[in-house]
Amino acid sequence: MTARGPAVIVGASLAGATAALALRRHGWDEPIVLIGEEAALPYERPQLSKAYLAGQREARHLLVAPEQRFADNDIELVLGHPVTELHPAEHRITVGGRERPYGVLVLCTGAAARRPGFPGATLPGVHLLRTLADADRLRAEVSPGTRVVVVGTGLVGSEVAATLNRLGADVVAVDPFPTPLYRLVPTAVGEMLAGLHGDRGVRLRPGRTVREIVGGRRVEAVVLDDGERLPAQVVVAGLGAVPNAGLAVSAGLEVGAGIRTDEFGRTGAADVYAAGDVVEQFVPHRGRHERVEHWKYAIQQAGAVAATIAGTPTPLDESPWFWTDQYDVHLEVAGWPDAGAPTVVDGAVGRAGEPGEFLARTVTAGRVRAVTGVGRGRELRALGRRLAGGVFHEETDEMRGSAWISD
Structure with a gap:
C-alpha cells in the first residue's frame, strides 16, 4: 500500500463508485468513504438521453452497483452532501459542515452541463440534461406533438433529438456546424447521421446559432441568427459539459481543461488522485494531456487509480472508445x-x-x-x-x- 488511513472519494459518479469497489478488489483494507452531491446512488449517465428518457429503462437499471454491494464491501456512502473545502496539506476535507481527514483522496466530481449564454435561457421550458432529475423534468414536458428545439447536435443533442422524435415530438435541431457529431466523426458519417434525422422527421438547421429564446411565463420560440423564428414549447441545450473543478482550483491543484493528472491519475498534491470527466490526464502515446468524457474511459481511469493507490502502479495509456444509439x-x-x-x-x-x-x-x-x-x-x-x-x-x-x- 502506498498510503494509510481512510480513502475518501469525492463524487459518487461512475468513476467514483468504480474506484471505491476497485480499491477493495485490490486489497485495500482501510476505510473507504464515497461522498456524492446527489442523493441518488451512483448511476451511469449514457442512457439518460436514450432509453431512460424514452421511458424504456427504470432508474434502478442505471445503477453502477446496488446499495448492498457497497455495504458488503464496507464502503460508507455519504450522499446528498457536497464537499465544500479541500485542504491537501492537512489531508482533510469539509463536507456537510464537518471536517473529515483522509489518508488518500480521489476526486471524481465529474462535469456539469454547459449553460447557454443567450438571452432567455433561464425561461421555464429550457432544459439541460446531465442528471436523473434533469431527464425526469424533460420527459414530463414532452408528449406527442410537443414542439421541441434542440440546440447542439453533439452526442447528447443528437441522441435527445432522436429520442424525442420517437416519442412523437415535433423536433428541430440547431447547430453551428454543418453535420451532427461534427468533431467526432468523419464528414461522410456526419452526413449519414443528418440523413437519418431528416428521414425520420427531425428538421435540422446546420450552420445556425441561437440569437435568443423568447417567451412570457415560459418559452414560446427560439430566434436564430438569421432571424428565423422556431416555435417551441420545450428547448433542450446540448452544448457540452464543463468539468466540476472548482474544489481543485480553490485547493491550488493544477487545472487546465480539467484537473491535471499523470498517467497514473496522480495530481500534483501528495495522496490526491482524480478520475473521470473532471480529469485532464497525461496520455503517454499522445505525449500530452487529454480530457475524455466517455463511459469506458472513466472506468479505466478509476481502475488505474485504485490499482496505483493499492500499491500496484498502473498507468493508463489507452485510446478512448464510445458509442451512440440514434433511432x-x-x-x-x-x-x-x-x-x-x-x-x-x-x-x-x-x-x-x-x-x-x-x-x-x-x-x-x-x-x-x-x-x-x-x-x-x-x-x-x-x-x-x-x-x-x-x-x-x-x-x-x-x-x-x-x-x-x-x-
Whole structure:
C-alpha cells in the first residue's frame, strides 16, 4: 500500500463508485468513504438521453452497483452532501459542515452541463440534461406533438433529438456546424447521421446559432441568427459539459481543461488522485494531456487509480472508445477523431436515411488515429485496442478497393 488511513472519494459518479469497489478488489483494507452531491446512488449517465428518457429503462437499471454491494464491501456512502473545502496539506476535507481527514483522496466530481449564454435561457421550458432529475423534468414536458428545439447536435443533442422524435415530438435541431457529431466523426458519417434525422422527421438547421429564446411565463420560440423564428414549447441545450473543478482550483491543484493528472491519475498534491470527466490526464502515446468524457474511459481511469493507490502502479495509456444509439442505428468510435483528416472507408456509408455498414479509418501521417463504424463492432473494437501502440495504414490489396474521402 502506498498510503494509510481512510480513502475518501469525492463524487459518487461512475468513476467514483468504480474506484471505491476497485480499491477493495485490490486489497485495500482501510476505510473507504464515497461522498456524492446527489442523493441518488451512483448511476451511469449514457442512457439518460436514450432509453431512460424514452421511458424504456427504470432508474434502478442505471445503477453502477446496488446499495448492498457497497455495504458488503464496507464502503460508507455519504450522499446528498457536497464537499465544500479541500485542504491537501492537512489531508482533510469539509463536507456537510464537518471536517473529515483522509489518508488518500480521489476526486471524481465529474462535469456539469454547459449553460447557454443567450438571452432567455433561464425561461421555464429550457432544459439541460446531465442528471436523473434533469431527464425526469424533460420527459414530463414532452408528449406527442410537443414542439421541441434542440440546440447542439453533439452526442447528447443528437441522441435527445432522436429520442424525442420517437416519442412523437415535433423536433428541430440547431447547430453551428454543418453535420451532427461534427468533431467526432468523419464528414461522410456526419452526413449519414443528418440523413437519418431528416428521414425520420427531425428538421435540422446546420450552420445556425441561437440569437435568443423568447417567451412570457415560459418559452414560446427560439430566434436564430438569421432571424428565423422556431416555435417551441420545450428547448433542450446540448452544448457540452464543463468539468466540476472548482474544489481543485480553490485547493491550488493544477487545472487546465480539467484537473491535471499523470498517467497514473496522480495530481500534483501528495495522496490526491482524480478520475473521470473532471480529469485532464497525461496520455503517454499522445505525449500530452487529454480530457475524455466517455463511459469506458472513466472506468479505466478509476481502475488505474485504485490499482496505483493499492500499491500496484498502473498507468493508463489507452485510446478512448464510445458509442451512440440514434433511432435503430448503433455507431461506434475508437481513437482520437480529427474532422479535418482524410478517411479510408471499408464498406459503404449509408445515404438517403440509411446507415449502411462500414468501417472508416481516420489516417494522418500514415497512421490510423481513429476508427468509426456501423455494423462492424467486433472489428472496430479490436482495431481500437491497438491504436495506442500505433497502427500504420498501408496500401494493401485488401484496401485498394476502399473509397477515399477528403474531409
